[in-house]
Every structure is written in structure tokens, then in C-alpha cells.
Amino acid sequence: MTATAQQQTGTTVMTNVEAVRTTLHDALVRDDRVLIMGEDVGARGNVFLITKGFLEEFGAERIIDTPLAEASIVGVAIGMAMEGLRPIAEIQFADFIYPAFNQIVGEAAKTRYRSNGDYTCPLVIRTPYGGGVRGALSHSVSIEALFYHVPGLTIVAPSTPADIKGLLNAAIECPDPVLFLEHKKTYRSVKGEVPAGYYTIPIGKADVKKAGTDATVVSYGYNLHQALDAANRLESEGISVEVVDLRSIRPMDKTTILESVRKTRKLLIIHEDNKFGGIGAEISAMVAEEALFDLDAPVRRLAGPDVPAMGYAAPLEDEFMTSTDEMVEAMRELAKF
Amino acid sequence: MVQGIDSMAKTTATRGRELDRAGLSDEQLVAMLRNMLLQRQLDNRGFQLNRQGKIPFALGSEGHEAVQSGAAMAFKRGADALVPYYRDLGLALGVGMTPFEILSSLFARVTDRSMGRQFPNHYTNHDLGVLSISSIIAAHCTHAVGVAAAFKYRGESGRAVICSNGEGATSQGEWHESVNYAAVHGLPIVFLVQNNEWAISTPQDMQMKVANVADKAPGYGLPGVVTDGFSPIATYKTMSEALERARTGGGPTIVEAKCYRFLSHSTDDDDRTYRSREVIEERRKLDPVPRFEQVLIEAGVIDEARAKQLKQEVLRETNEATDSAEAQPYPAPETLYTNVVAGDHRPWQEFES
Ligand SMILES: Cc1ncc(C[n+]2csc(CCOP(=O)(O)OP(=O)(O)O)c2C)c(N)n1
Ligand SMILES: [Mg+2]
Numbered sequence: 154m155t156a157t158a159q160q161q162t163g164t165t166v167m168t169n170v171e172a173v174r175t176t177l178h179d180a181l182v183r184d185d186r187v188l189i190m191g192e193d194v195g196a197r198g199n200v201f202l203i204t205k206g207f208l209e210e211f212g213a214e215r216i217i218d219t220p221l222a223e224a225s226i227v228g229v230a231i232g233m234a235m236e237g238l239r240p241i242a243e244i245q246f247a248d249f250i251y252p253a254f255n256q257i258v259g260e261a262a263k264t265r266y267r268s269n270g271d272y273t274c275p276l277v278i279r280t281p282y283g284g285g286v287r288g289a290l291s292h293s294v295s296i297e298a299l300f301y302h303v304p305g306l307t308i309v310a311p312s313t314p315a316d317i318k319g320l321l322n323a324a325i326e327c328p329d330p331v332l333f334l335e336h337k338k339t340y341r342s343v344k345g346e347v348p349a350g351y352y353t354i355p356i357g358k359a360d361v362k363k364a365g366t367d368a369t370v371v372s373y374g375y376n377l378h379q380a381l382d383a384a385n386r387l388e389s390e391g392i393s394v395e396v397v398d399l400r401s402i403r404p405m406d407k408t409t410i411l412e413s414v415r416k417t418r419k420l421l422i423i424h425e426d427n428k429f430g431g432i433g434a435e436i437s438a439m440v441a442e443e444a445l446f447d448l449d450a451p452v453r454r455l456a457g458p459d460v461p462a463m464g465y466a467a468p469l470e471d472e473f474m475t476s477t478d479e480m481v482e483a484m485r486e487l488a489k490f
Numbered sequence: 491m492v493q494g495i496d497s498m499a500k501t502t503a504t505r506g507r508e509l510d511r512a513g514l515s516d517e518q519l520v521a522m523l524r525n526m527l528l529q530r531q532l533d534n535r536g537f538q539l540n541r542q543g544k545i546p547f548a549l550g551s552e553g554h555e556a557v558q559s560g561a562a563m564a565f566k567r568g569a570d571a572l573v574p575y576y577r578d579l580g581l582a583l584g585v586g587m588t589p590f591e592i593l594s595s596l597f598a599r600v601t602d603r604s605m606g607r608q609f610p611n612h613y614t615n616h617d618l619g620v621l622s623i624s625s626i627i628a629a630h631c632t633h634a635v636g637v638a639a640a641f642k643y644r645g646e647s648g649r650a651v652i653c654s655n656g657e658g659a660t661s662q663g664e665w666h667e668s669v670n671y672a673a674v675h676g677l678p679i680v681f682l683v684q685n686n687e688w689a690i691s692t693p694q695d696m697q698m699k700v701a702n703v704a705d706k707a708p709g710y711g712l713p714g715v716v717t718d719g720f721s722p723i724a725t726y727k728t729m730s731e732a733l734e735r736a737r738t739g740g741g742p743t744i745v746e747a748k749c750y751r752f753l754s755h756s757t758d759d760d761d762r763t764y765r766s767r768e769v770i771e772e773r774r775k776l777d778p779v780p781r782f783e784q785v786l787i788e789a790g791v792i793d794e795a796r797a798k799q800l801k802q803e804v805l806r807e808t809n810e811a812t813d814s815a816e817a818q819p820y821p822a823p824e825t826l827y828t829n830v831v832a833g834d835h836r837p838w839q840e841f842e843s
Binding site: 327 | 571573622636830
């Protein structure tokens with residue numbers, strides 16, 4: 154199927170995982186500089202079947218099963234990007250990204266800077282992250298806070314199929330390295346309408362997923378969907394919560410957060426990654442700097458506890474993950490503050 | 491057990507007039523010598539400027555001139571790519587970088603390609619195919635493999651990559667990953683390992699159990715070749731064979747060039763704390779720069795007068811480059827903020843509402 158033959162109108166309902174898959178597929182069709190590389194992306198079609206059939210359609214030159222070594226998956230992709238290709242490197246699970254930390258933080262993020270633009274690194278690194286799937290210590294981790302400290306790196310974490318398509322396209326177009334985070338619990342549990350045809354969503358722009366007046370919730374990932382459920386439940390109590398989907402973690406959208414907070418005068422940040430030093434800390438600091446006197450209540454955060462990981466046993470995982478009930482409770486308290 | 495340049499040199503020392511020129515013309519042979527002389531001169535200049543307090547840091551490459559001029563002669567300009575490491579002054583010059591670029595980097599002036607961001611010896615020149623590198627040992631090897639993969643993917647046969655590093659770097663996981671990846675995918679790349687016996691203060695036998703880095707090659711299913719890194723002709727020959735194999739679809743080669751680090755690791759190191767003067771003096775007797783000059787004189791390629799003239803030329807070139815680089819301004823402080831990402835870099839985005 155060619156780009157021109159693609160249907161340009163209407164929408165299709167699909168899951169998050171289907172959105173990743175079709176967007177990757179269309180990118181491969183559109184641009185022969187695009188390659189996919191990683192562990193088991195070829196014959197197996199990725200462990201979540203995201204690239205199933207790609208090997209047959211695009212060939213082993215473009216769908217590359219790499220040796221089992223993350224530093225070189227990213228490092229080789231960096232070299233390809235510096236040489237003008239548009240590689241999409243996959244890290245099978247975010248938990249396995251640590252061996253590539255040096256390549257992402259020390260190399261990809263600094264390529265443009267250290268050469269003063271002589272070389273650039275238009276690279277996408279995709280990886281599934283997050284818990285709630287009984288993945289235990291090493292298949293559940295959230296990694297965004299470890300990377301969002303790093304200038305030169307772009308991090309996006311869209312949570313709906315339409316946003317995934319628009320932001321993955323934007324990531325592939327981006328002339329700099331992008332870490333593209335996919336919450337694996339939303340892969341098949343979240344469905345939505347996806348517009349046909351090619352489009353991008355600007356990186357760095359948040360989205361108000363539900364308008365409200367009594368409190369602002371900023372979230373992303375699986376938590377975003379729980380927050381929406383919680384906010385909808387509170388409607389029956391007459392509590393109106395605005396839910397902002399961050400979508401981009403670096404850069405972040407100051408305008409949307411401040412506009413919402415100035416309207417509701419209350420802020421709750423929810424993320425699955427550990428609370429200490431997490432994304433919520435930066436948002437809280439920004440709001441304190443810019444809008445402290447517009448607040449009617451202290452900023453609140455619901456986030457992962459200060460433990461190294463979630464356990465395999467259901468009670469340990471449940472204890473780590475913030476439940477929708479906890480969110481309802483926190484929103485109610487804040488609205489009434 | 492470890493085989494260094496002394497044993498190499500005994501077996502491959504050029505014997506008087508029977509010059510095996512490996513197909514190189516007189517002009518090419520002189521160009522190699524000139525590159526070596528220029529490298530030596532620029533090296534000295536870096537240390538001088540450091541002693542004069544004009545630059546904070548310099549890192550010498552004395553002992554690496556022969557391997558680098560030989561490898562550079564095998565490099566095809568406009569086709570091949572060089573992914574160098576910080577001791578590759580001679581390779582950088584040999585593939586087309588200028589003394590002015592080198593001095594601009596030493597002085598950290600605006601005329602440096604990175605505009606004074608990079609540490610000295612961290613070459614970049616996209617036009618010449620010299621990749622930008624960091625200081626992280628062996629991280630660049632993976633990038634070299636990526637460039638080779640791009641050449642292969644686009645069907646650009648006739649192009650190959652030189653990935654260069656020291657023997658210490660071969661202990662890094664990323665060197666191993668790079669060689670393995672390139673081997674599995676049959677990529678057009680040559681892994682040039684300049685074995686100078688030392689990694690700062692750590693000797694080769696504390697890095698590896700094998701006598702030669704090239705001995706690791708069979709573990710990757712690759713050819714591994716040891717070459718005399720004190721002979722530009724020997725290195726040229728080995729490198730051009732390996733590069734030609736790479737350019738024509740024959741896959742990667744590990745080339746180990748035995749050489750020696752005559753100086754301390756850098757101006758921040760004092761090698762008297764960890765190695766004996768006697769061994770250095772022994773190795774100095776094999777110094778490849780005067781030796782190659784002598785080889786060319788004995789073979790009648792140049793005479794004493796021409797040799798002297800070459801030395802005067804590179805001195806003049808170095809002096810001119812020093813003066814003009816020093817006269818350049820520093821980068822403006824505001825440039826600290828540019829080229830983080832494309833366009834305006836702001837971690838907090840603001841939109842018209
Ligand atoms: C990852 C990393 N670890 C340590 C260093 C510090 N360091 C710089 S050069 C060097 C020795 C490298 O030796 P070798 O690879 O043999 O190259 P040579 O300097 O001898 O040419 C070390 C340890 C570094 N730059 N990067
Ligand atoms: Mg060494």
C-alpha cells in the first residue's frame with residue numbers, strides 16, 4: 154500500500170498496540186530511510202507482535218533482528234542516524250534499557266551539541282514500559298525520570314491510539330533523538346478512534362482529555378486512563394475534575410498546565426514512576442515558580458512508592474500501583490480543600 | 491607472552507634498499523612521511539602551548555605516526571568514513587583535516603568545528619566523513635558500525651569505515667558488541683586497533699589474556715591481522731587489503747597495529763609513576779618518524795635536502811596555523827545555548843492559547 158493509496162478520511166477504532174503497529178508500517182512504506190531494529194522484531198514480529206509480517210513485507214535489510222545487546226542496538230542506530238538514515242530502535246522492555254544508558258544519555262543526546270550541529274542524530278527509541286501486567290521486578294519499570302534530566306533528549310509517552318499515531322509520526326520526523334514510551338498495560342486495554350491519513354501531533358503539547366473546574370489532574374500512561382475513570386465517577390458527586398494528558402515529558406507543556414491550574418486553582422499529579430525526583434517534582438516546582446498565588450491548596454502527588462520495583466505477587470504489584478479508588482479519594486479531598 | 495613492537499620490528503624492519511613499497515608511488519611515500527612529520531610537529535606544539543600556559547590540555551600521539559599515515563593512505567577520500575579516537579591526529583590530518591582546524595580546537599576558538607565545545611583531539615568533519623566522537627572509550631565503535639550498516643543498506647559498495655581505538659578499548663563491552671554486530675551482518679568496516687601497550691597506566695597484560703588483540707578475531711568469525719604499526723608501508727598494505735575486502739562485500743577485519751606510546755597519556759599524566767625509562771628508551775630507538783625518513787633516503791625516494799625541506803615546511807605550516815588560530819576569538823558565551831536540539835531549545839513549551 155502506498156501513501157497516496159491510503160485512505161485519507163474517516164477514522165478507525167483500534168487499540169494502542171494496533172496504533173503503534175500501523176504507524177510503524179506506514180512509516181516504512183512512506184520513507185525508505187526508515188528501518189526497524191531490535192531483538193526479535195523480525196521473524197517473531199516483536200514480543201507483542203507489533204512488527205508481525207513486517208519482515209516478509211519489507212525484508213531483512215529494513216527489519217533487523219540484532220544481536221542481544223542493547224548498547225549496540227542504540228549505538229548502531231545512532232551511527233545510522235548520523236549517516237542519514239531514520240532508524241527506529243526497539244528496546245524489548247524498558248527494563249532492559251540500562252545497558253544502553255550511555256548510548257542514549259552520553260551519545261545520542263549530545264551528538265548535535267558536541268559537534269555544534271555538524272552531525273545530528275534523528276533516532277527513535279521505542280520501548281514498552283510500566284506495570285499492571287504481573288511483570289515483576291524486571292518487566293514493569295517506568296524509566297522516564299531517569300532520562301528526563303537530560304537536555305538534548307526528547308521523551309514522549311502518549312496514552313491513546315490517536316496520540317500514539319500523531320506523536321510517533323512526529324518522533325520519526327524529529328531531527329533529534331526521541332525516546333518513545335508505550336505503556337504496555339494500555340497496549341490492548343485501551344481502544345480509540347484514530348483519524349486516517351498522515352498527521353503529526355506537536356511534541357511538547359499536552360491535551361486536556363476531560364474539562365473540569367474544581368481541580369486539575371496531570372497524568373500520562375496507564376494512570377491517565379484511571380484518572381479519567383476516577384474523574385468521571387466524581388461527576389455524579391458534582392465534582393468536576395479537569396484531566397490533562399501530558400503526552401510529552403521532555404519538553405513539557407507549561408501553557409496547558411498553567412491555564413488549567415489557574416482555572417481550577419488545585420493540582421494533583423499522578424504518575425506510576427517513583428515519586429521522589431519524578432516528573433511530578435518538576436511540574437510542582439514549575440507551578441510553584443509561576444502560579445503559587447493562584448493555588449487554593451497545596452500541590453498533591455500520587456506516584457510510585459520509594460521502593461526499587463513492584464513485586465511479582467499480586468498484592469505487591471497492587472500495593473505499588475495507584476488504584477483508581479485512591480485517585481477518586483485524592484481528587485475528592487483536593488476538590489473539597 | 492605479550493608481543494610488543496620490539497619483537498615486531500625485529501621481524502619486519504625494512505632492510506636497507508630493498509624497499510617493499512606496496513605499490514605506493516614516490517609521491518605517496520613522501521606524502522606519508524610528510525604526514526608523520528606534521529603530526530610530530532603538531533604534537534610538540536600542543537605540549538609547548540600547554541607548558542606556556544596557553545592551552546589547558548594536550549594529548550600526544552608520538553609513536554602512532556606510522557600506523558596513522560599508513561591507514562590514512564589506505565582511506566578513500568569522498569567514499570570512506572573515519573570514526574577516530576582521541577589519539578588519531580595523524581589519521582585526521584591524513585584524511586584531510588588541516589593544522590588550522592587542529593590548532594583551533596587546541597585553542598578552543600570559534601573556528602573549531604565544535605566552536606570550542608569539544609576537548610582537543612575530538613575530531614569532527616562531516617564533509618570529510620570524520621564522525622564526531624565523545625570521550626567515552628569504545629562508545630564510538632557502535633556508531634562506526636551504524637555508518638557501515640548505512641553504506642551497506644543503501645547499496646553503496648566501494649565505501650568502508652575505519653573504526654579506530656586503542657588496545658585498552660577492546661576490553662569494553664561496546665567494542666565487543668560492535669565487532670560482533672558487524673561480523674554477523676557482514677558490514678564494510680575495518681576495526682583498527684592501535685596497540686601501544688598501555689591504557690594510561692594499565693599494561694596490555696592487565697587488559698587481556700591473549701598476546702594479540704587480533705587473536706580475538708576468530709571468536710567473532712573474522713580475520714584478524716597483526717601489522718607493524720611502526721611501518722607506514724606495512725600498515726598501509728594491511729589496511730588497504732582489509733578496506734578493499736570491506737568495500738567489495740567481504741565483511742569486517744580486525745587489524746592490530748603494534749606501536750608504542752612514547753609520551754605520557756596526556757599533559758595530565760606522569761608516566762614516571764608507572765613505567766621504566768629504560769623500556770621507553772629502547773622503543774625510542776625504533777622511533778618510526780626518523781626511521782621512515784631514513785628508509786626513504788636509503789631507497790633514494792628523497793635526499794637529505796628534501797627531508798630537511800619537508801621538516802621546514804611542516805614547521806612553517808604549524809607556526810602559521812598556531813598564529814592564525816590563536817588570533818581567533820573565543821566562542822561567545824551565548825553559544826553555550828545553541829544546537830541542543832534543532833531550533834529553539836526550551837524544556838518548558840509555551841503555546842499561544
Ligand atoms: C568509559 C571510559 N572509561 C575511562 C576513560 C578514561 N580513559 C581515557 S583514555 C584511557 C585509556 C585508553 O587506552 P587505549 O584504549 O589503549 O588507548 P590509548 O590511550 O593507549 O591510545 C582511559 C582509561 C574514558 N575516557 N572512558
Ligand atoms: Mg593503548
